[in-house]
Amino acid sequence: MKLTLVKKIEEAKNTKSFYFKSDEKISWIPGQYIYITLSTLNYPDERGATRHFTISSSPTEGDLIQVTTRIREASGYKKTLDELSVGSVVEARGPMGSFVLTNHYSPITNHLFLAGGIGITPFRSMIKYNIDKGLNIPMYLIYSNSDSDFTFKKELDEWQKENKNIKVTYFNSSVSGHLDAQKLNILISDHFISSVFWVVGPNIFIDAMEEILEELKISNDQIKTEKFTGY
Numbered sequence: 001m002k003l004t005l006v007k008k009i010e011e012a013k014n015t016k017s018f019y020f021k022s023d024e025k026i027s028w029i030p031g032q033y034i035y036i037t038l039s040t041l042n043y044p045d046e047r048g049a050t051r052h053f054t055i056s057s058s059p060t061e062g063d064l065i066q067v068t069t070r071i072r073e074a075s076g077y078k079k080t081l082d083e084l085s086v087g088s089v090v091e092a093r094g095p096m097g098s099f100v101l102t103n104h105y106s107p108i109t110n111h112l113f114l115a116g117g118i119g120i121t122p123f124r125s126m127i128k129y130n131i132d133k134g135l136n137i138p139m140y141l142i143y144s145n146s147d148s149d150f151t152f153k154k155e156l157d158e159w160q161k162e163n164k165n166i167k168v169t170y171f172n173s174s175v176s177g178h179l180d181a182q183k184l185n186i187l188i189s190d191h192f193i194s195s196v197f198w199v200v201g202p203n204i205f206i207d208a209m210e211e212i213l214e215e216l217k218i219s220n221d222q223i224k225t226e227k228f229t230g231y
């Protein structure tokens with residue numbers, strides 16, 4: 001399918017959302033991703049012209065597909081993406097992926113979301129979907145970032161304020177050090193220990209969280225992970 005860039009928004013330092021309109025009817029489940037291929041690269045990039053991106057918007061927000069990423073100088077792909085002007089067309093494949101929030105989750109199951117940096121993207125979609133659909137699924141997001149510039153913070157703060165089933169804790173690892181079993185144990189408390197644990201971020205974050213969750217005796221079938229490979 002072809003996607004046309006409709007707008008770009010700066011979400012945090014060096015982090016932007018790109019909103020696309022599809023030439024085909026597209027439906028997705030919160031948590032799914034697409035492949036985006038740029039027609040030409042303005043700068044060399046040994047990884048080529050295609051990347052995966054999770055759709056950070058919820059299907060309840062309309063037809064626009066939002067993807068959110070950190071722009072790094074070292075990535076020819078990201079620099080080219082950042083330079084696309086409104087009206088530019090890219091090629092996309094998807095949506096796909098099984099790391100998804102479906103309607104069968106009930107208000108009696110707690111969900112503990114562990115986001116590492118840009119790993120916040122599927123959780124934005126899931127939380128917004130939960131709110132817009134009135135599902136009342138208890139969701140507790142622990143959002144770890146390497147600085148205090150948390151992507152989507154304004155929205156997350158509003159959603160937490162207006163919905164008693166949504167809770168967010170921001171964890172700035174440059175101030176508090178990396179999350180470890182002791183720190184996480186204090187944050188999750190007994191109330192969330194039987195949750196479904198969803199973990200998203202770069203491989204290094206997933207590996208660290210898996211070790212911690214094992215230490216906390218969380219069973220494997222309570223844990224779902226999505227590795228943002230490529231970092």
Ligand SMILES: Cc1cc2nc3c(=O)[nH]c(=O)nc-3n(C[C@H](O)[C@H](O)[C@H](O)COP(=O)(O)OP(=O)(O)OC[C@H]3O[C@@H](n4cnc5c(N)ncnc54)[C@H](O)[C@@H]3O)c2cc1C
Binds near residue numbers: 053054074075097121
């Ligand atoms: C299922 C799935 C979903 C994904 N969803 C998303 C998403 O929603 N948003 C998203 O941004 N990515 C997502 N990714 C990852 C994405 O596809 C890219 O692989 C990733 O963003 C890296 O892109 P890049 O290689 O262009 O450049 P980058 O890694 O961004 O930058 C290029 C270079 O910068 C350097 N670099 C990287 N990280 C650092 C750092 N912390 N400090 C200093 N230097 C660094 C490295 O040399 C790297 O090669 C997803 C991946 C998968 C598999």
